[in-house]
Amino acid sequence: MWLLLLASLGGCRWFAVPPQLPVASSIALDELIVYSDFELPENHRLLRDLELLRTDVTDQLSVPVSDEQIQVYVFKTPKRYRKFLREHFPDFPDRRAFFVETDTRLSVYSYWGDRIAEDLRHEVCHGYLHAVVPEIPLWLDEGLAEYFECSRGDGGLNEIHLEQLLEAKKEGEWRPDLAHLEQLENVSDMHQIEYAEAWLWAHFFLRTTPARKQILQDYLTQCRVRPTRSFSKGLLKVEPDAEKNLIAHLEMLKETPSLFQNQPDVKILEADRLE
Numbered sequence: 001m002w003l004l005l006l007a008s009l010g011g012c013r014w015f016a017v018p019p020q021l022p023v024a025s026s027i028a029l030d031e032l033i034v035y036s037d038f039e040l041p042e043n044h045r046l047l048r049d050l051e052l053l054r055t056d057v058t059d060q061l062s063v064p065v066s067d068e069q070i071q072v073y074v075f076k077t078p079k080r081y082r083k084f085l086r087e088h089f090p091d092f093p094d095r096r097a098f099f100v101e102t103d104t105r106l107s108v109y110s111y112w113g114d115r116i117a118e119d120l121r122h123e124v125c126h127g128y129l130h131a132v133v134p135e136i137p138l139w140l141d142e143g144l145a146e147y148f149e150c151s152r153g154d155g156g157l158n159e160i161h162l163e164q165l166l167e168a169k170k171e172g173e174w175r176p177d178l179a180h181l182e183q184l185e186n187v188s189d190m191h192q193i194e195y196a197e198a199w200l201w202a203h204f205f206l207r208t209t210p211a212r213k214q215i216l217q218d219y220l221t222q223c224r225v226r227p228t229r230s231f232s233k234g235l236l237k238v239e240p241d242a243e244k245n246l247i248a249h250l251e252m253l254k255e256t257p258s259l260f261q262n263q264p265d266v267k268i269l270e271a272d273r274l275e
């Protein structure tokens with residue numbers, strides 16, 4: 001999963017001559033146009049999922065619905081996808097999917113593989129976010145994408161990240177550090193553990209108390225008007241024990257994951273209410 005901002009490059013050079021783009025078939029879905037080099041059934045569950053994701057993202061984050069188009073390119077095979085990547089984005093690392101933002105376009109690229117649903121949810125989530133919060137800080141952008149990439153029934157519970165954080169905590173190799181996350185400006189600076197922590201913060205804000213959810217929503221509103229990187233300072237003023245409470249939330253997820261799973265609609269849990 002890869003996010004690259006190419007604003008300084010402009011859009012034309014990359015998109016004017018895209019001979020291998022998979023555009024044999026296309027399906028328009030609200031903000032999305034899904035192109036593929038094979039026939040994708042219009043009523044495929046994956047496509048309905050991406051439509052529902054738009055509602056989930058805008059409702060849960062209380063951001064406006066954008067009409068900015070997002071192009072999604074799905075190659076039939078990894079071979080075709082990688083060939084395209086080598087020719088058009090030779091400096092990109094080898095990832096299953098990625099999101100590109102230029103001055104004029106929001107685009108997602110991927111291929112039809114076992115994890116296409118998760119990959120598209122993640123990358124399209126970046127698209128939905130950047131359409132309305134172009135200056136969203138990296139840690140939050142990735143944390144929310146990791147949250148929303150989970151299937152709806154999982155309620156944002158990313159078990160791989162949960163396991164990794166629990167293990168790293170047990171080994172004394174990790175503790176929450178939001179100020180550190182905020183300093184990260186490039187995807188290449190983010191390691192797996194930082195993706196995991198960013199996801200946990202997203203889950204903490206969206207799935208614990210209405211007050212925390214409001215803090216996140218207010219911050220996103222602020223980012224739309226005046227980009228800022230001082231989220232952690234503001235948070236610690238309102239909730240000085242936020243990082244300790246994040247650990248408590250992690251433990252709760254370990255003990256009672258079912259409280260958060262299999263609930264298609266977001267349910268606010270009051271168990272670790274703000275003091």
Ligand SMILES: [Zn+2]
Nearest residue numbers: 001002003145
């Ligand atoms: Zn991402």
